[in-house]
Amino acid sequence: MKFGRWFRYCVMPRTPVAEILRSETPPGAVTVMGWVRTKRDSKAFSFLEINDGSCLSNLQVVVDAAIAGYDEAVVPARTGASLVIQGNIVESLGKGQRWELQASKVELLGGAPEDYPLQKKGHSMEFMRSIAHLRPRSNLFGAVFRVRSRMAYAIHRFFQERGFVYVHTPIITASDCEGAGEMFRVVTMDGEVVKTGDEEFFAKPTYLTVSGQLEGETFACALSNIYTFGPTFRAENSHTSRHASEFWMIEPEMAFCDLMADMDLAEAMIKYLVSDALETCIEDLGFFNQFIDKGLIERLEFVRDRSFERVTYTEAVELLKASGESFEYPVEYGLNLQSEHERYLTEKHFRCPTTVYNYPKEIKPFYMRKNEDGKTVAAMDLLVPGIGEIVGGSQREERLEVLLANLKDHGLEESGYGWYVDLRRYGTVPHAGFGLGFERLLMFVTGVANIRDVIPFPRTPGVADF
RNA sequence: UCCUCUGUAGCUCAGCGGUAGAGCGGGUGGCUGUUAACCACUAGGUCGUUGGUUCGAUCCCAACCGGAGGAGCCA
Structure with a gap:
């Protein structure tokens, strides 16, 4: 450079x-x-x-x-x-x-x-959050944000090298990407009065986007391979080290693509990004390896060099049942895999990133493609050790009748998804995509354990300082 | 939203029913091609807030506020 x-x-x-x-x-x-x-x-x-x-x-x-x-x-x-x-x-x-x-x-x-406020000695991460305007001047946060910048660049490179078109999906949206979580309302303010109903600025309720997927699908069904990379907002009241109210997400969407190719792309992307970090950010990674996570570089090299594991949801459930581990939450077909189950798979059983696919249709959103077995949908989650889900994706339901039935089964009105349904009405094609949480990727690459420490100015419930 | 932990000096923490201490940082002086330098001296705190128990609360109790971890949900 x-x-x-x-x-x-x-x-x-x-x-x-x-x-x-x-x-x-x-x-x-x-x-x-x-x-x-x-x-x-x-x-x-x-x-x-x-x-x-x-x-x-x-x-x-x-x-x-x-x-x-x-x-x-x-x-x-x-x-x-x-x-x-x-x-x-x-x-x-x-x-x-x-x-x-x-x-x-x-x-x-x-x-x-x-x-x-910054002393020569080390400070706690909590204290550094309270001086978010000065923390980039520290070794750790300088390194984190250099890596963040490089990874953003590498993501664009990965997709651009493969002919993907970058699409800017809207930040203000009227559609709720069903199942993606609580949304922030967008309102105009007249003094202290919040305008609603007929006075809506956009003539209907609008929200900050929780996902660009639905809009991304429309562009994939025209430009074939696209990706989005932008801010995403979730109004969930969650206090964990892995959740933020504002975060960045990458969402590729591919036409003429099935779940297997979707998983191939997700795995190739993770490997590409890890490999790029090892190549271009090695000084910063060395710092993380020394002060944050002693096994970091070894783990990243492992991820770069070895192939990932891939199991169906059904196989994963059987694996967990046969594991002999005593889990706090039950393992049963039809139930969501808990964090502890995901951790067992990636950290104890396979000891490497693992993709779980073909989930029961009842626990997944309406837009995922129904498999031939009638029980499962073509969904996949890429799990990594230490963090859990880093990628979530699916093949989308491209058959008009099946999609309409899915909407009904999920208690949703077709009228709310008119333009989305139109994609199946006019020249429908098999297509698939996934979402990658940018900050979770950064946590994985840097070893930093809290999402608040890989975002320049984190927003979490009750906190929007700086 | 639920569960657990936590709030004492600028930072990291110790402490005790009788109103507080260390290390680092800061200041002053000294010393050295130094490396999170070293040595000496020194300043600095209504012990998160509000109530309650008590002769007396920083300590015990309650509520609230803030912080952290976990769960759920997800990325």
């Missing part, structure tokens, strides 16, 4: 720390801009650790007390202060780093008083 092009657009020409540290030869004269992570003073000179977010590592800066700006810039520069440093990159005399910056001039952009 080169920073050269970016460099030209920068108003204040500077060299990113990542570029300096990566250099094989002495980079010579540079200007570095960044934030002080720590300072160690001596009588004749100071050591500064500078971080600019371009990579995990800091650049060690040696400042002789005799240089220009020492008293004005270096003496008052505490942890958190922002600096411009000009100087020469030389081989470090000390241990622990190859290059260091011998400063010739230092300018203080912004000081940080002694109440700067």
Whole structure:
């Protein structure tokens, strides 16, 4: 990765720390801009650790007390202060780093008083959430959000390389993707009065989207292979480490596609993303591996290199019954698999990502395709160790009569799904797709255990700070 | 929404029915090509809120508020 092009657009020409540290030869004269992570003073000179977010590592800066700006810039520069440093990159005399910056001039952009909340020591994740505006300046969160950015890019690459068309499905919607959870209402405000009924801005009740799937299907039934990647909103009052009220979801949808190919794509995508992270984010992953999850890199390499397991729901139930494990919740055909059951499959039985498919139709939404057995639908969940469901998908019911019957069976009015039903009325095709929770993927890739710590500004029930 | 745990210094925590302590961080001084540096000194807290029990509550009880973990639901 080169920073050269970016460099030209920068108003204040500077060299990113990542570029300096990566250099094989002495980079010579540079200007570095960044934030002080720590300072160690001596009588004749100071050591500064500078971080600019371009990579995990800091650049060690040696400042002789005799240089220009020492008293004005270096003496008052505490942890958190922002600096411009000009100087020469030389081989470090000390241990622990190859290059260091011998400063010739230092300018203080912004000081940080002694109440700067980030200390040199580690902080709890809970405390970091309370200073969400400053936490990207920490090692952990800088790494998390660099990986987040890279994974977003890799997702686009994965689909674009395969000819998928990126579709922007609406954020405000009038359709409830049935079974996808509680929705936020969209209303206009007139003072304290919430307008309803005839005064609806859109002439009907509208919501923040819980899924772009239904809209995505319409584009798949025209452009063949599409994907969405955008924010999603769920108004569920859930307090867990895996749920947020606002999160990002990736939803590919493929025409002329059945459940088997759908599962192939989901597995290939997970492998691609894990492989890309190992290739491009290894420094950040190394940090997670050391401080968050000792087995992380080994697990990611395992996921990249080994094939995933695949079992039907029926087989999974039999497996669980024969396991001899004592589960808190019963294992019975027709019941949803509980978190503890999913964990057993991925963490104890198979010890790898596992796709479970062909679920009983009673526990799945109306749009999933009914199988020949009359009992199950072509649904699939991709489960990963430590997190559980990371992908949920299905082949969609493309037969008009069957879909109409499904709507009825689920107690839904056909009138509410007119345009969706039309897809089956005009040139219907077999098609399938899935949803990937972006934050759950990030939890899996980084080892970070709480969804709130992989979203820049998390929204959960009762919390919309920052 | 349900269950469990939790709230004491800026942070992480200890503590006790008689109104509080450590480590780190901060400040000051010293020292050193330092590496989450080191040494000395120092400042800093109506113990989440409101009631109750008690001669007396930070400690016991209740409610509320905040935080965390789990369940359900899902991504």
